[in-house]
Amino acid sequence: DQQVKQNSPSLSVQEGRISILNCDYTNSMFDYFLWYKKYPAEGPTFLISISSIKDKNEDGRFTVFLNKSAKHLSLHIVPSQPGDSAVYFCAASETGTASKLTFGTGTRLQVTL
Amino acid sequence: KAGVTQTPRYLIKTRGQQVTLSCSPISGHRSVSWYQQTPGQGLQFLFEYFSETQRNKGNFPGRFSGRQFSNSRSEMNVSTLELGDSALYLCASSGQGSYNEQFFGPGTRLTVL
Numbered sequence: 001d002q003q004v005k006q007n008s009p010s011l012s013v014q015e016g017r018i019s020i021l022n023c024d025y026t027n028s029m030f031d032y033f034l035w036y037k038k039y040p041a042e043g044p045t046f047l048i049s050i051s052s053i054k055d056k057n058e059d060g061r062f063t064v065f066l067n068k069s070a071k072h073l074s075l076h077i078v079p080s081q082p083g084d085s086a087v088y089f090c091a092a093s094e095t096g097t098a099s100k101l102t103f104g105t106g107t108r109l110q111v112t113l
Numbered sequence: 114k115a116g117v118t119q120t121p122r123y124l125i126k127t128r129g130q131q132v133t134l135s136c137s138p139i140s141g142h143r144s145v146s147w148y149q150q151t152p153g154q155g156l157q158f159l160f161e162y163f164s165e166t167q168r169n170k171g172n173f174p175g176r177f178s179g180r181q182f183s184n185s186r187s188e189m190n191v192s193t194l195e196l197g198d199s200a201l202y203l204c205a206s207s208g209q210g211s212y213n214e215q216f217f218g219p220g221t222r223l224t225v226l
Contacts, residue, residue, distance in 0.1 A: 034214065043117070043203050043217030044156075089156065099146045099207055099215060100169040103156035 003027045004092050006104035013111055019077040021107050023090030026071065030092040034101070035064060035075045037086045044089060048075070080111045115140065117218035119204050125224045131192040134221045138185050138206030144168075145187040146215060147179060150201040159202075162187050191223075199225045 005024045013019045021035075031052040036044035050057040050064045050073070057064050063076045077084055090104040118137045126132050138145050146169075147159040158171040162181035179189040185206075191198055201222050205215035 036217075041219070043205075043219050046214045046216060049214060091156075097169055098213055099144045099161045099163075099205075100158050100171070101146075101148075101156075101215065102158065103148075105155045 001026075002105070003030075004090055004102050004104040006088075006090055006107050008107050009105070010108040010110070013080045013109065015082055015111055015113050016079045019075075019080045019084065019109055019111070021075040021077075021088050021090075021109065023073045023075075023104050024071060025073075025092055027092070027094070027102070028071075029094040030102075031095050032093045032098060033064070033066060033073050034091045034093075035062075036089045036091060036103075037084075038089060038106070039086050047088075077109075080109075082111050082113065085109060085111045117204055117206050117216055119202075119218040119221050121221060122219065123222045123224075125226060126194050127226050128194055128196060130194050131190060132194060132223060133188055133190045134202055134204075134223075136187045136189075136204030136206075136218060138187070138204075139216055142206035142208050142216075143185050144207045144209075144213075145181055145185065146205045146207075147187070147189050148203040148205065149173075150203060150220070151197075151199075156203070159189065194225045196225050199223060 034049040035047040038044045087106045091101040144163045146161040161169040181187045201220045203220045205217045207213040207215045
């Protein structure tokens with residue numbers, strides 16, 4: 001039972017344009033959501049997070065939007081840079097279990113010149 | 114501040130053997146979580162330790178176990194290795210608080226022959 005889903009396994013975007021990565025979840029108990037970036041042979045690197053009391057959080061070029069009614073979140077990267085090319089994971093946790101993350105399957109982002 | 118370190122980085126074992134992996138969290142972090150990443154199942158939560166006690170547990174068989182020491186360093190052990198245990202094992206640490214990002218180590222790549 002995949003509680004966190006990233007339906008696009010890959011995405012290709014031109015440098016300077018916006019990258020939008022999507023994530024859907026089914027567990028209503030999730031109240032904290034995170035995005036991680038992962039390069040091959042490295043551990044995931046934390047990018048940005050959002051709690052369920054908010055619908056938007058920004059950090060530089062990265063913005064995460066949360067739509068609780070649709071159980072959907074998205075990560076916007078503007079402008080996209082070649083160094084953003086990596087696998088992006090969406091993750092979620094329930095109240096009181098912030099250290100128990102449920103991950104999506106990942107989206108491979110390629111930013112082309 | 115030094116990041117999460119994991120040793121060894123690579124390991125080759127044969128079926129039936131057991132293995133112990135080590136993780137040193139970021140200084141001051143008391144929570145250590147372990148994850149397994151495989152191509153088929155993605156990133157899956159194994160267990161979390163906090164102040165030397167297992168606080169959360171994922172859906173893995175009893176062959177997978179762990180412990181945490183008083184200095185917050187953690188070890189995980191897999192007994193009676195199976196071919197399907199071949200994976201990247203990731204350790205993550207986080208600070209106190211209800212919502213704290215997890216910071217991942219580079220992982221240990223375990224190959225079971």
